[in-house]
Amino acid sequence: MSVVVCKELVKRFGATVAVDHVNVEIQDGEFMVFVGPSGCGKTTTLRMIGGLETVTSGDIFIDGVRVNNLAPRHRDIAMVFQNYALYPHYKVFDNIAYPLRLRKRPKAEIEERVNTVARMLGVQHLLDRWPRQLSGGERQRVALGRAIVRNPKLYLMDEPLSNLDAKLRVQMRREIIHLQRNLGTTTIYVTHDQVEAMTMGDRIMVMRAGKVQQIGAPEVLYNHPANLFVAQFIGSPAMNAFKGRLETDDGKIVVATEFGRFPVGDPLVARLKPDRSPTLGAREVICGIRPEDITLDDAPVTPASPQAQVDLVEGLGADAYVSLTIGGTTLIARTPADCPPAENQLVTIHLNPNKLHLFDPITEETLLALP
Amino acid sequence: MQRIQWFKWLSLVLYGIPMLLVLVFPFIVMVSTSFKTLEEVSQIPPTFIPRNPTLENYREVWNIIPLADHFRNSFLLGVGETFLIMVLGVPAAYALARFRFAGRQPYLIFLLVTQMFPAIVVVLGVFRVVVALGLLNNLAVVATTAASFSLAFCIWLLVGYFSAIPPEIEEAAMMDGDSRLGAMIKMTLPLSWPGLVAVGVFAFMDGWNEFLFSLTFISNDEMMPLTVGLFRFISRFQIQWHHLMTGSLLATIVAVALFMTVQDKLTRGMLAISEK
Known part of the structure; x- marks a missing residue:
């Protein structure tokens, strides 16, 4: 030893x-x-x-x-x-x-x-x-x-x-x-x-x-x-990644993407590294979300909710991987296999605000400190 | 299936048998001549089966030249060359197969280039060196010179065999506690046994058949190998065909017998490895 x-x-x-x-x-x-x-x-x-x-x-x-x-x-x-x-x-x-x-x-x-x-x-x-x-x-x-x-x-x-x-x-x-x-x-x-x-x-x-x-x-x-x-x-399927901007909506920090605005959870905001604080203004980021942290809804909650089209559903028995297209971006979501959406169906997507990952678009380093 | 059988027979008749005859013909002549008298040898048309078969040639050859000495000398040349090739060629080939170093590729090409010089080109130069060193009539000098010519080819052969053994086997042995030399001796050498045998046989044959350097460096009857000894049956005015063929036949028989005795051992070693 x-x-x-x-x-x-x-x-x-x-x-x-x-x-x-x-x-x-x-x-x-x-x-x-x-x-x-x-x-x-x-x-x-x-x-x-x-x-x-x-x-x-x-x-x-x-x-x-x-x-x-x-x-x-x-x-x-x-x-x-x-x-x-x-x-x-x-x-x-x-x-x-x-x-x-x-x-x-x-x-x-x-x-x-x-x-x-x-x-x-x-x-x-x-x-x-x-x-x-x-x-x-x-x-x-x-x-x-x-x-x-x-x-x-x-x-x-x-x-x-x-x-x-x-x-x-x-x-x-x-x-x-x-x-x-x-x-x-x-x-x-x-x-x-x-x-x-x-x-x-x-x-x-x-x-x-x-x-x-x-x-x-x-x-x-x-x-x-x-x-x-x-x-x-690490992780399969791989983490979804897309471009966005950190902005402030009524004092709350959100990620603005080309397909919608998603709130960033307070625990994450607390972990944003100080020198990269977005309070000084909008900041470009790469936003990541794991497939299991995306949830899908049949009906839009509000008319403004981001809607995605289901391209493909891959059933694995316990889970299903759902490929989605939304505004030119492809996302993979992982859902329980018992009630997967149908292909070509429109669904509303929710990103878990506490499970977002934020990376610098140039260095690709994380913007979040370890908890 | 029928067609393949038919084709096999046709190719055997058209190609195989004529080829065999061409290859075997000199041996048939050699055997037949060794039982003829000199008069019968020069008869036209020649006879294949001696009319008066005689064993006289064998007695005469034995008496005219020191045949036992010649055999011993040829054998020593074969063994000596094999020894030199193994001792010098194996480490060289191992290094070339296992290590990447500056000049490796040019060195390999250089080895190949040395094969392109006929030995006759350098024999005079080497002769003067041998005379200057007072080393005429020395079998070791002949074996060394001959080995220096076949070494390059043997290294090339061995590099191929060693490269085919996965280096991980040696690495595993080194991790298990072996030195690199130990790993080479216990892993790579036994696993390239067929290659070592092939090179060994080649080196022995090269020494056994050595002629040019022996002819040049050796004048003493007792130090001559078979090749040079038999060469003396060829004089300016006459070729003693009956004696020459008898001596050649004896040399061939001994060489073949030698290989038959070791062959069993060699092939068994090859089989054990090739079954991996």
Whole structure:
């Protein structure tokens, strides 16, 4: 178990900056997820922590020790790879036993530990097989077994589930969560799948183009995204975003958009960052709203209420996603599936005034302070 | 299905069998000549099956030239070249396959360019160096010179084999506690076994068949490999065809026998890997 600290971490490949001044501290026993679109530098950051990539500048500390120039084998880290990276010329038993053999453990201990781990992962009947004889899920279990058979300080997992089919992925996701909770070992998990990130991580670090966008617990990222990128990357379907202006109506702050004026809830007004206070005058913003924070009404409340046309209804069983067009903007709303509106119907939309997200149109940073 | 059968037979008759005859013809001549007398060899029209088959040639060849020495020397050249190629070529190819460094691409092209010089172009220069160093009649010098010519090709072959092994396997081994050298020896080398075997066989054959440098650097009978030893049956005025063919046949048989003994082991190794 251990604490990992990255300070001003930079990795350049020639002229391209893959990792750009990353600062992150991973706590003892924490399950940290690095998430972002492909090419955002998350895997490179992970590989630098593992020692498989050299560091261009900055420092990595594991338990307070600077490990920049330490070979992978001296860092006491176990890693699980996307393509499993099992040793094709070793049987399953020898694959799992490999890290222990390198450490010259006694034979009886190796036997016992491999069997324990194999039972834990449900692969004890496969110990005598070759990796090529295993299915994808079985291979992934063996790869996990090889990682947990010794007690390393840290686990690194590089998209370990992305080669599995959807159903198996959900199952293995749960197993990895259980495993990590039981072992209590600090884990860094890289994925491009925000659902994996949200469900697995104690905390999530969102990256884009080598830069850290936000680090926080899943619910913080979901409810208080630091910028428009995080807002739209986390959550499915993505957060709706449209242009607007903060204006004052009878002393109340509203967002004026091309399709209507929507009140901004008092809790949000209180969180508006002081230097960006709209009281000095109207201010351009990008306004965000999550699909579940839009409610639809059959009948207009007032003649002035914003009306949208229903383009498409996608039922998912419990919920339905409703695509709406309103004044040239497309919005997605999430409604209970029992009474979805009909396609082409006109509906009135209400945006939850306390769930609006406001971003600067140029920097795309949030205008709201954390509560 | 019928049609495919028919086509198979036709292609075998039209192409396969003539091709086989062309390839096998020299060997048939070699075998047949080794049982003929010199008079019968020069007869016109030539005979395929010796009229008076004789084993005399085998006895004579054994007595005229130090055949055992020649075999030993050829074998040493083969082993020596294989050893040099493996020791020098494997690390070079590994570095070229695994690391991206400045000058990697030009270096690979440079290796290829060295293959375009015929050895005969440099043999005189090398000869003067060898004389200056007092290293004539030294098999190690011949093996080294020959290896320096086939090394580039072997490195190219090995780079291809090493590149085909996913680097993650080595990385996994390094995370598990191996050094890079350990990961290379325990992961990449066994997994590229077919490639190593192919290169090893190539290097051995190259040494076994070495002629030009042996001819130039070796004048001592006991130090000559088979190729040069047999070459002495060709003189300015006469070619001792019966002796030449007998010696060649023996050289071929020994080489084939050598490979048959190791073949079982080699193919078993290849099978184990290719089933992955």
